[in-house]
Amino acid sequence: MPLFHMHGAPIGSTAIMLALVASMGGFIFGYDTGQISDILLMQDFKLRFATCSDYSNASTCEFTVVREGLIVALLSIGTLCGALLGAPTADRIGRRYAMVSECFLFCIGVIIQITSMHVWQQFAVGRLISGLAVGGLSAAVPMYQAETAPTQIRGTLTATYQLFITLGILVAYCISIGARELSGASSWRLVVGIGLIWPAMLSFGILFMPESPRWLCAHNRPKEAEVSIARAYGIDRSDESAMRVVREEVKGIMSQIEFERAVRAGWLDCFRPQHKTLYRTLLGMSLQSFQQLTGANYFFYYGASIFQSVGIQDSFITQIILGAVNFVCTFGGLYIMERYGRRKPLIIGGIWQSLWLFVFASAGTAKDPSTNPGIGKLMIVSACMFILGFSTTWAPGIWILIGETFPTRTRAKQGSLSTASNWLWNFLIAFFTPFIVKAIGFRYGFVFAACNLAGATVVYFFLYESSDLSLESVDIMYNDPNCKPWTSSSWAPPGFSSRGDLIEQTKAAESQKPLAAVTGDVEKPRGDNETATNSSPTTSVAGTHNEKA
Template sequence: MDTKLFFVYLCAIFSAFGGFLFGYDIGVISGVLTMPHFRERFPSTPAVEGSIVSSFLAGCFVGALMSGYSADRFGRRFSILGGSIIFAVGSVLQATSATFAQLYIGRIVSGISIGILSMMVPLYQSEISPKEIRGRLVSLQQFSITIGIAVSFWIDYGSAKIDSPAQWQIPLGVQCIPAVLLAIGTTILPFSPRWLLDHDRDDEALIVLSKLRANGDKNDPIVIEEFNEIKETVRFERELGAKSYLELVKRGPENIRKRVILGVAIQAFQQLTGMNAIMYYAPQIFTSAGLADNSATLLATGINGIVNMVATIPAILWIDTWGRRPTLISGGTLMGTFMLIIGIILAVHGTVYYDSAIGKHSLHLNSTASSYSVIVLIYLFVASFAYSWGPGGWIYPAEIFPLRIRGKALSLTTASNWLFNFIIGQFVPILLDSITWGTYIIFGVLGLTMAVSIFLFFPETKGKTLEEMDSIFGDVKSALPTHTEAKRGITDGGTSPSNEPDEIKKTEQARDTETKENIPSVGITFPG
């Protein structure tokens, strides 16, 4: 790893704790719903189970919509701090629940936090990252989600052996620990340099950018070039349009409306893969695959979490080499294929029966071979999601929007993710109860549809700075300054910006002798 980039890696890794909270809460509820002491305290039907899961998701939807204003008004850093504090409160409410009302309130409060963090963390990571490794650093969000899921599965597995209400209280309560750590850790996170420049805090932005790119060297040509490119974009966007939600529905030279449609679509698609259905209801799905003992299903679920985590690593290392389109197309094709095969096996070799003990229909596979086949296919499906749509669904929207409306646009796209997540959480248990194996066929068809959609409608974004996205999605080339003008920080009037930091003016001559070969390659080794 280039030592100049140590600080940007550190910030991206620590901010990704928000993803850990996200993943933990997604994963923990699947095991808790099957625990005897939880079912004794909170008797449930498929519809009630769906409401317990989806109440969290409803909070996420609200939190995501709130996050746009928070990102622009208070900044990415303080919004992450606020989200972590809210999550700690929600986890305590869940762990101490004595009634359905308190449980739902705790789930909603935690959901609001995750709605904020799920938008804010990839936004922050994308804005502090060099273009060559932006995909890698934003992928850390998804990697942390998978770690959170895996940890929650194994905590569920361990606590299931406790014969008291602590069986479910411990898994729900320990999630406040990483939330507190994230809140403390925000003290080391700098403000986003792009947010600082957008708020005319130029000197602070230069200091932060120099720490992120050059170990604090404000005279480094790479720092100077990127500073001027961002600043020129800020100036241009202020002339082009206002910071309002109305901008999101306008086409204009930047084609923002198309970007919003693509951002909303890719986040909705991420949920329609069926991945979170697997995560929310994994123990029940493994029961359908032939694992009758609760301990065995939780063990299989724990292994599922490890598969998810390990399979995300290739995306961290190589998504900036592969590109976004090939990754998403291949992932959608594989996921759709595996889901269709699972559905066919369950239809051919499964017997549907009504389980009076839990009050819903289940599947029983008639052979050991078919049971093991379904379990392996579920693991393959999870691995296919983990390297592709898991990270890709967060990377793509965080890259494509202009700075002035990036916070608002991402709040909308993230809200669409949680809206469809809510729908999945609400209806999957009902579908599993009513059409059983048909649920997997639906997700299989959707996976293949997503692959085709990416091929037809989504342009490649790898290797471009956030300021260069207009050249991909819009038609603003004639209005933008030339590369030389942007590099020198020249305005339309031919003079340097009046509030340009002195360090930039002193190094203009040095800038002209530097080339882009100074930029680190994508072959940086991931730390640790």
Template sequence: MYKIGNIYYITAISVIGGGLFGFDISSMSAILGTNQYKCYFNQGPVGPPFTDDPECSGPKADVQGGITAAMPGGSFIGALVSGFLTDWLGRKRAIQIGAVIWIIGSMIVCSSQNIGQLVVGRFINGLSVGIESAQVPVYVAELAHPSKRGRVVGAQQWAITWGILIMFYISFGCSYLDGAKAFRVPWGLQALPAAFLLIGLFFLPESPRWLARKDRWEDCEKVLALVHGHGDPNSPFVKRELQEIQEMVEFERRNQDVSYFELFKPHMINRTHIGVFTQIWSQLTGMNVMGNNNLVASSIQYVINVFMTIFALIFIDRWGRRLPLLVGSFFMALWLFINAGLMASYGHPAPPGGVNNVPEESWQISGPPSKAVIACTYLFVASFAPTWGPVSWIYPPELFPLRVRGKAVALCTAANWIMNFALSYFVPPAFVNIQWKVYVVFGVFCVTMFIHVFFCFPETSGKSLEEVEALFQQKIPAWKTRVQYQHVRALEQNRADEKVADIEASPERQVTTGEKPIS
């Protein structure tokens, strides 16, 4: 079968898996406030199912929390399971399995007759999102040239933002339909991208590093030649990349197939903690707070998110990984603290029961200060989009050696989803109980992650995945990794050149090649 070799086309098809996550976010957040949804799944005293009574209250608050949390709960399990799937069947097939699961989940959600069926469908969708979010970055990272890796893996986040934006407008448009069609149509349409992903993956190559680990060296070389050598197996980069993969695989032959426990052994625990906290911190930035602020039109934030992520795709491989994480942490903390200050100084408690009978809207602010809050919210999204948004997907696959990469990234992504699951329960009651102080809590998280990144997160940009392994073995302080590693690499290259020169000049080589000694 014809295989696509252009890394950008490969990425465009693969990151549809990330787009499914975005579709799921909007397909719930844009629909749960509509009368059609509230009345069909109503649990209140007014309005039986199938009515459009504006008094319908919808599912009870705790039940709606369960409906919303079903997806990240499923994603947590899906991410962990993906580690076994990807090592067994390969990166590409694991992603295809995720696409099939998404289609099944979407069919169940679309046909939901009651809340129980809706929860089951969303949980199944979550299994798919967990697999895709864990393995798409691994797959793309293992295919990409080091100079393009950040850009193409970061496209995962861009696909998520596009998924959110597209499904938001689809859901908004469908909200004008009568009855259950208002939510069944968008829930059914979200299966189409997964079908395209499933079919498109048949035309993509498998990860060369996974093929090498399975001793399929001929296929590995063909993929490297296809993606990096324009079909020429004699390309210098292809030969060098193949040699590095061979050396790494031979080194790892001394280790058996690993379990998740391998990630917590002394030689691996440091990078495991970095990868896991990259995903945890991405959830604790406060995007769940600022991104769901009821004072701001959601669609404008989604547009900002899509547009600002483009800068990461263009410049992330120049910026590196540490700089965006540090800059993003600083500015997000700034906007969160400003919002907290504005709320505390110019806001006041809402009436009992919250604004518009929404308990979470427990604090009110009006006039010019409210416009400043909106501006800070926009600036927060603009700070998150080119920094923690894409880098949280780019960074973990770069940290780990081949033998554990599939399971390691699965564990890191599972940490993202379990934190997402926890926040879906924490944030609403937090706004009820401590009101504007929620912004202070997340602002402190941003300051903490700035310190953590500075002292613990090494620079991995521009290095092959095999060279990153050497970076950790050198134990260079994180804040010196870019400069010092370049110096170490230069010394190692000089030693290698001297060794080659010695071999070339040796009498044994002169005899076997018929060369005359140089006097």
């Protein structure tokens, strides 16, 4: 039985569970990201891996900027490679088994880390291997969620990946503040070792979830695809009328797959200017790069060190405050992205984040925060307000857009290129931040403030509004010469007067025919130049997976 109905379409409990279970992949990444900031300050970790003038006194131990940068940043190099390999792996062995194998690889990386004795390179290599797994999960999880979740809640369920990243960061901060009181290597080994629990949960849970119906159809397993779709929508398989609709949907998916095989694209096709393919490749890579250049990971990777330098006696507490703000506000981000679209939140978020980074950098530059408590408190407030803006706009918004922006034939490869750009900048920021901070101190905030303004500018001039449109309609919009990014919010497919008209007619049609097969443009693929005649955007059970190429 359906758990509830959204705009008249059934939503099964399995659809919610598969999104939550798969999002543990995001939790794994968040936990690995959040733990390193506090571990770098733990006394036993510094005694083992830093350079000390007196190895009996941790206060004499300091990491060189190269060593600190590599320990933090090698995770990102692994994620960069893993993101490029993740999609082919998921295509070969299936979305679920790809996640299981990547969880196993992550556990190997954790074991290498916790068995490190005095060789910091071993710990760094362990993070590199864990990063390979995290990168693979970052490709497999959103793909699985987008292909299996109902369209009516696709954006929200896909964004749970980002929500679980923030939860993982917060949990890492909370565990670290308790573990720091432990003696010896138990302090940091416990924090790292607990990371074995999360991949075990994902590996076990995902095996009880249905495989992606699109992957099953691609491997000539239509009967299993029928079961997968029925479970996602809470349809009783003994209900023959409902199952007829499911079988029609499977036929549509099979037809779409045959179409894709006929027009299968290579990597070079991502850089061809026809049909704005190159335009969208560069746009996706730019948006993912700017998500890193907002400066969020400046606080997540080095937050404990930052707040220690502004005179905060217990920087671990400050980290928890930042993590809590990040997690709680991400719930608001899920609502904002569904309610206000993509463009406006990203533009406003970029400006908001820039403003508070200017305050943060100006305060830290004007006076020494370590000797001026008022300045230190202002910097903490500024950081929290920045995180509030980031977690409600750029954090969830970019991941949603990566699943919506690209055309069918090159979507997987363009998504991989965009995600790889994210991890590349993640590495560059993680590695070079110690060097830059040593040279310019808190003026580093001005760099990120300028990047936020640049990101908002790119969104205004180049990003089209894709909310409330089917994936095929998004492709038509990008190729409409009369549509500009700044006018795209009101664009609608042929046959509709406006975006609002499209939404109202979609809701009305879905409430009247919640299980009816669509007969418009979603059901069968067309070439880029064909016109959407009879283009009802109604996305019922029969059209949901068909548009998720």
